[in-house]
Amino acid sequence: MPQSKTDPRVQRTRKLIMDSFIELSGKKEFKDITVKDITTEAMINRATFYYHFEDIYDLLEKVLSEVLMINLDVEIFEENELNEETIVSMFISITNFQKSLSNRCYRGYEDTIARIIREQLEVILYRMLLKRNAKEEDESLKITAVMLSWGIYGVSLEWRRKGLEVPEEEFIKSAVPYILSGIHFNSKD
Amino acid sequence: MPQSKTDPRVQRTRKLIMDSFIELSGKKEFKDITVKDITTEAMINRATFYYHFEDIYDLLEKVLSEVLMINLDVEIFEENELNEETIVSMFISITNFQKSLSNRCYRGYEDTIARIIREQLEVILYRMLLKRNAKEEDESLKITAVMLSWGIYGVSLEWRRKGLEVPEEEFIKSAVPYILSGIHFNSKD
DNA sequence: TTGAATTTGTCGTTTATCCAACACATTGTA
DNA sequence: TACAATGTGTTGGATAAACGACAAATTCAA
Numbered sequence: 495m496p497q498s499k500t501d502p503r504v505q506r507t508r509k510l511i512m513d514s515f516i517e518l519s520g521k522k523e524f525k526d527i528t529v530k531d532i533t534t535e536a537m538i539n540r541a542t543f544y545y546h547f548e549d550i551y552d553l554l555e556k557v558l559s560e561v562l563m564i565n566l567d568v569e570i571f572e573e574n575e576l577n578e579e580t581i582v583s584m585f586i587s588i589t590n591f592q593k594s595l596s597n598r599c600y601r602g603y604e605d606t607i608a609r610i611i612r613e614q615l616e617v618i619l620y621r622m623l624l625k626r627n628a629k630e631e632d633e634s635l636k637i638t639a640v641m642l643s644w645g646i647y648g649v650s651l652e653w654r655r656k657g658l659e660v661p662e663e664e665f666i667k668s669a670v671p672y673i674l675s676g677i678h679f680n681s682k683d
Numbered sequence: 684m685p686q687s688k689t690d691p692r693v694q695r696t697r698k699l700i701m702d703s704f705i706e707l708s709g710k711k712e713f714k715d716i717t718v719k720d721i722t723t724e725a726m727i728n729r730a731t732f733y734y735h736f737e738d739i740y741d742l743l744e745k746v747l748s749e750v751l752m753i754n755l756d757v758e759i760f761e762e763n764e765l766n767e768e769t770i771v772s773m774f775i776s777i778t779n780f781q782k783s784l785s786n787r788c789y790r791g792y793e794d795t796i797a798r799i800i801r802e803q804l805e806v807i808l809y810r811m812l813l814k815r816n817a818k819e820e821d822e823s824l825k826i827t828a829v830m831l832s833w834g835i836y837g838v839s840l841e842w843r844r845k846g847l848e849v850p851e852e853e854f855i856k857s858a859v860p861y862i863l864s865g866i867h868f869n870s871k872d
Numbered sequence: 873t874t875g876a877a878t879t880t881g882t883c884g885t886t887t888a889t890c891c892a893a894c895a896c897a898t899t900g901t902a
Numbered sequence: 903t904a905c906a907a908t909g910t911g912t913t914g915g916a917t918a919a920a921c922g923a924c925a926a927a928t929t930c931a932a
Contacts, residue, residue, distance in 0.1 A: 501889090501890070501891095501917075501918070502726055502727070502728070502889085502890075503888090503889060503890070503917085503918050503919075504918075505726075506695075506726070507918080507919075528878090528879065528880090529879075529880070529881090530878090530879070530880095537691050537694075537695070538691065538919075538920085539691070539919060539920045539921065540880090540881095540920095540921095541881090541882080541883090541919080541920075541921075541922095542918080542919050542920075544880090544881065544882075545918075545919075548881095549880080549881080550880095690887070690888070690919090690920065690921095691919085691920070692887080692888050692889075692918095692919065692920070693888075696888080696889080717908090717909060717910090718909075718910070718911090719908090719909070719910095727889075727890090728889060728890050728891070729891095729910090729911095730889080730890070730891075730892095730911090730912080730913090731888080731889055731890075733910090733911065733912075734888075734889075737911095738910080738911080739910095
């Protein structure tokens with residue numbers, strides 16, 4: 495799904511902006527980063543920024559989505575079934591993503607980040623569910639995906655709240671049976 | 684002399700092209716590198732290449748000039764006098780440059796490279812001579828610069844011909860007295 | 873609070889880059 | 903040789919990016 499007929503100028507500029515933002519995020523808090531900072535670092539015109547992003551919050555969303563996508567994408571949902579192994583690996587990707595963010599400074603934007611993670615999860619889970627039972631009516635699978643995404647995300651929050659002590663793998667595994675039984679109930683096989 | 688009001692798009696594109704060319708030069712012989720190769724690597728349109736360079740030979744010249752400039756420029760002629768120390772350091776820059784090129788594959792273009800080196804040398808030497816005796820008539824200094832540039836370049840060739848065995852420093856030092864006496868003869872002080 | 877300074881979004885114009893297409897030259901192969 | 907494939911250099915029209923300017927919003931010190 496390469497959607498790769500986007501204008502190369504657009505690809506370049508988007509990358510410049512996003513990379514600069516990520517770079518700056520390592521040095522400053524998000525609230526102290528201005529659009530000017532980003533465009534200066536990226537060596538592009540400030541007006542061009544607004545050609546690609548609504549505002550700095552829009553950029554934040556897209557950058558985080560993309561980074562999270564990179565953590566999650568290829569290995570997992572492209573070829574694999576939705577089973578204990580993939581759920582565990584998905585969960586670990588999420589906690590890794592959260593750990594990588596905690597080095598950076600997004601204080602006050604935890605809810606934004608939470609929404610991004612959950613939305614991405616929902617998309618991925620829905621696709622995996624679709625592959626599992628293509629005959630199923632869509633609505634039911636969508637709702638299942640919503641529920642699962644909230645559930646898995648919630649577990650990751652709980653894991654953080656416990657102080658990151660229990661190994662991720664162990665933590666999520668205790669929830670897997672319930673998750674899978676729900677899916678199987680919903681499934682044909 | 685930053686001439687830095689060039690369009691940022693131009694700066695970016697030139698850098699992309701030049702860097703890609705340098706990258707490719709490390710893998711292929713110059714004669715096997717096509718414009719398409721370069722623009723593909725640089726992710727720019729082929730037509731854009733011709734907006735900046737006449738052809739691939741023009742690119743070769745500009746890349747080599749720039750790389751050589753980086754080797755020579757700042758430390759030497761910006762602040763310093765033309766004396767034994769600066770001549771030695773200039774000579775070493777040149778031999779270093781030639782050594783760095785010998786890793787790459789420009790077989791059949793040695794004359795182009797020679798011309799580039801000598802031309803750059805001439806420019807730099809002329810500037811240094813100008814600083815030394817600002818009152819002198821220009822033409823005489825220009826000719827001196829031409830002669831010196833050929834001379835120094837010739838010594839670097841000779842040094843290569845001897846198999847790169849004698850230390851550069853020692854090699855050029857034996858020529859320095861003659862060079863400086865010529866300059867002093869020409870100079871007021 | 874006031875007012876200066878900075879930041880934000882937007883707009884119109886100009887310029888650089890993209891793209892597809894072209895004729896022509898060069899290379900490679902049967 | 904011939905003929906296909908590949909590379910070169912150029913063109914015209916479409917589009918993204920640069921730039922300067924602007925009003926409005928926000929930040930911050932007095």
